Amino acid sequence: MPALSIPTVASGDVTPVLSLQGIHKAFGAIVAVERFDLDIFAGEVVALVGDNGAGKSTLVKIIAGFHPPSAGRVLIDGAEVTMSDPSDSQALGIQVVYQDLALADNQPVYMNMFLGKELVKGPLRRLDRKRMVAETETLVKQLDVRIPSAKATIRDLSGGQRQGVAIARATHWATKLVLMDEPTAALGVAETAKVEKIIETLKARNLPILLISHSLDQVFRLSDRICVLRRGKQIGIRETAKTDNNEIVSMITGLST
Numbered sequence: 001m002p003a004l005s006i007p008t009v010a011s012g013d014v015t016p017v018l019s020l021q022g023i024h025k026a027f028g029a030i031v032a033v034e035r036f037d038l039d040i041f042a043g044e045v046v047a048l049v050g051d052n053g054a055g056k057s058t059l060v061k062i063i064a065g066f067h068p069p070s071a072g073r074v075l076i077d078g079a080e081v082t083m084s085d086p087s088d089s090q091a092l093g094i095q096v097v098y099q100d101l102a103l104a105d106n107q108p109v110y111m112n113m114f115l116g117k118e119l120v121k122g123p124l125r126r127l128d129r130k131r132m133v134a135e136t137e138t139l140v141k142q143l144d145v146r147i148p149s150a151k152a153t154i155r156d157l158s159g160g161q162r163q164g165v166a167i168a169r170a171t172h173w174a175t176k177l178v179l180m181d182e183p184t185a186a187l188g189v190a191e192t193a194k195v196e197k198i199i200e201t202l203k204a205r206n207l208p209i210l211l212i213s214h215s216l217d218q219v220f221r222l223s224d225r226i227c228v229l230r231r232g233k234q235i236g237i238r239e240t241a242k243t244d245n246n247e248i249v250s251m252i253t254g255l256s257t
Contacts, residue, residue, distance in 0.1 A: 015078045017042050017208045018063070018094075018177050023072035025058050032058040036072070036234045038227055040177065043206040045199065047219040047240075050229035050252055056212050059229075060179055063210070064096045065089030076176060093175030099182045101166040105155040109147060110136040112154055113169050143168050143198050160191025167198050171207065178202065181212045196222060216245055228252055 016039035023036040033055045040046050048056050061067045063074070065083035073080050076092050083089050103112050110132045111118070119128040119135075136150040145164035147157060154162060163183060170178050180199070184192040199222055202209060213219050219226060220240060228235040228251040235251045 014041075016040055016075070017077060018210075019073075019075040019078070020059075020063075021073045021075065023059070023062060023069045023074070025055075025062060025067060026070045032232055033062075033229075034232050034234075036229075038234075038237070040208045040210060042208055043203060044224040045203055045209045045211055045222050047211045047213060047223035047226045048229065049213065049216070049219060049226060049248065053231065054229040054252075055232040056229055057181075060096065060181055060210075060212060063089065063094060063177075063179060065094075090173065094177045094179065095170035095174035096179040097163075097166050097170045097181065097183055099185060101162055103154050103162060103166060106153065108151045108153055109140070109157075109165055110150040112165060113139070113150075113172065115169070117173070139168050139172055140164070143171070143201055145198065146194070158191065159187050160194050163187060163191070163195050164198060167195065167202075171202055174207065177208050177210065179210045179212070182214065183211070184218065185214070192218070216248060219248075220245070230254060 018040045020036055020038045023033055025031075025033040036055075036059060038046070048059065050056055058067065062069050065086040065088045068083065074083070075081065081092060083092070104115060107115075110129070113136045114132050119132050120126060121128040121131075133150045140147055140150065143164065145161065145168055147161050147165065154165065157165070167178075167180070167183065183199070184195050187195065196218065199209060199211070211219070211223060223240045225237055226240055226243065226248055227237045228248060230252060238247065
């Protein structure tokens with residue numbers, strides 16, 4: 001296995017890394033997403049916004065392989081793909097940073113970084129802890145994740161440090177796209193700033209990010225484009241630099257501001 005590093009997506013390619021075309025999702029008689037179209041390109045942050053129940057979580061689960069769309073197509077680098085479970089999505093290079101982080105609290109940072117993908121050595125396939133520690137330390141240094149040590153136990157870290165570890169793990173295993181679901185919802189101002197700096201580092205490495213956030217201030221700081229959902233309907237997509245808070249709020253609520 002190659003050494004841990006932040007993946008770099010080739011620039012100058014006009015083919016979307018991820019393309020969602022005509023996505024429709026229904027659960028019986030309940031329509032969660034009516035029709036959704038979105039292209040995400042290398043090196044950009046696209047924010048997905050909307051009130052609770054707008055369909056954001058359903059779309060994330062479709063991209064992550066938890067739910068197949070009822071209709072429509074998912075394309076990676078221009079090729080249509082079918083995903084039956086999250087392992088298919090992960091194999092395609094897509095990783096998700098969830099609100100609950102999905103970290104093992106009683107395990108050290110390096111074991112969390114390789115959770116389910118542990119490095120082994122020798123004929124007895126013993127855990128190669130030394131190599132996992134070294135590679136983890138290299139990665140967190142690249143991302144400027146300030147932790148005491150790769151051997152530190154997750155439960156002893158602050159919320160921002162835990163979030164940094166979760167993002168570092170996702171960005172190592174992601175080769176195509178990182179989905180971030182409310183990455184700073186439970187963090188204070190200083191820790192939020194640190195996580196946002198990590199996101200900017202990933203963007204600079206040309207890795208595309210789909211960001212789900214209720215914080216419009218954060219959305220305007222980080223995103224290149226903003227996609228608005230309301231009650232399962234795609235209301236529109238705006239370039240962040242060409243819109244403002246009032247327009248996005250109006251699109252989210254359906255009310256004039």
